[in-house]
Each structure stands twice: as C-alpha cells, then as structure tokens.
Amino acid sequence: GAVVSQHPSWVICKSGTSVKIECRSLDFQATTMFWYRQFPKQSLMLMATSNEGSKATYEQGVEKDKFLINHASLTLSTLTVTSAHPEDSSFYICSAKQAGLANEQFFGPGTRLTVL
C-alpha cells in the first residue's frame, strides 16, 4: 500500500516550453502533497505544499507563476514548469501524506527534467 506514482519519469524539452508533471497517490487519499527538487548530490529542497482544493503554499524563493501547482483531487497533484529554461533542469520529486498518518511521507519515483 501507500504507493505514489509520477509521470513522466523523464522529459526533455526545449527552452521556453512548458512541462507538466503528474503525481498520483494510487491506493490512498492524500490530504497533502509536497513538491521537491533535487540537484545532484544535494538535499531535497521543498518547493511547495499543496492541499486538495486550495492554493499551494510556496517556499521562499520559489516563483509561483513559474511553477504552477494544481491539486484538484485527493489523489492527483500536478506541477507545471512554465517557460522552462536550462537552469530548471533538475530531479523533481513529489510526496504525499496519508490522512490519519500525519508524519510519514510517501515519495514518488521522481521526474528527471532536462531543458535544452
């Protein structure tokens, strides 16, 4: 149980285009989902926290107009990187918290984004 999927697992796009990444909780309802990015050999950096049906809360320094987050249901959150640039190339990972299990996070497998 408690499986989180991400799609796509990797994507290559041209500079200036937008990319959407989906995060799904497959067998549980996720009250809260988180989006992280991770550069090689570095820590996971929290980008934003999203709760179903409400606006995402972005961390300081993260542009909300560039990284659009939608959490339309208890099992799906999407991250759209708008007008992507090479510096946006990174490993994007989502996680979800299950209702009733407040502390443990279940992570997706990650999405490798490369912007040319």
Added chain:
Amino acid sequence: SQKIEQNSEALNIQEGKTATLTCNYTNYSPAYLQWYRQDPGRGPVFLLLIRENEKEKRKERLKVTFDTTLKQSLFHITASQPADSATYLCALDDTGGFKTIFGAGTRLFVKA
C-alpha cells in the same frame, strides 16, 4: 542559522559490519526525526521515525537513536549487505510538522 548536517563523505564498509551514520541539527526543535533511503535516480523511501521522547527505535537490522541534548541522531545498519548500498537521508519536522526538512544525505557503500 538552521542546519541539518550529514557526513558528506561516502562511508565504505565491509559486508557484515555495522554501518553508523550521523545526523546533527542546529536551531531546530523537532518533535520527531526520520530516516529515508534513496537509490540513484529514485525517490526516497521511508525507513524509520523516532520521536523526541524516544531514545532508540529498531526495525529488523536498523536502529536509530535520538539525543535531543546533543541534537543528534545516529542510524545503524547491523550485518550490512551490499544491497544496503544507497544514500541515507535524515529529515526532521519544522513548523509544527507541516514541513519536513532534509539533510543532504550520506552515501553508503557496502563491499562484498
């Protein structure tokens, strides 16, 4: 400033030995601390959670200690195996548990 520090140098040990990884934190007062395993190109996998009022937690070959006075957690893998080779991340809660802050991780290599 707030910091979570894990040994950035890789830890190399022989199969069968006990691996010990360290996590130190500064200017946090976490109610609990977690350890995750991350394989290359994959998302982290939850291993153990230890609360501030717990000194030690065990799960199979894993043991975690939490010293709130030293602001340190130790993560032990006994009878280590090559399959244990991975990066291990410590994480603690911030802002009352609404956010989880991760250390950069320590890479463990277990040689057969």
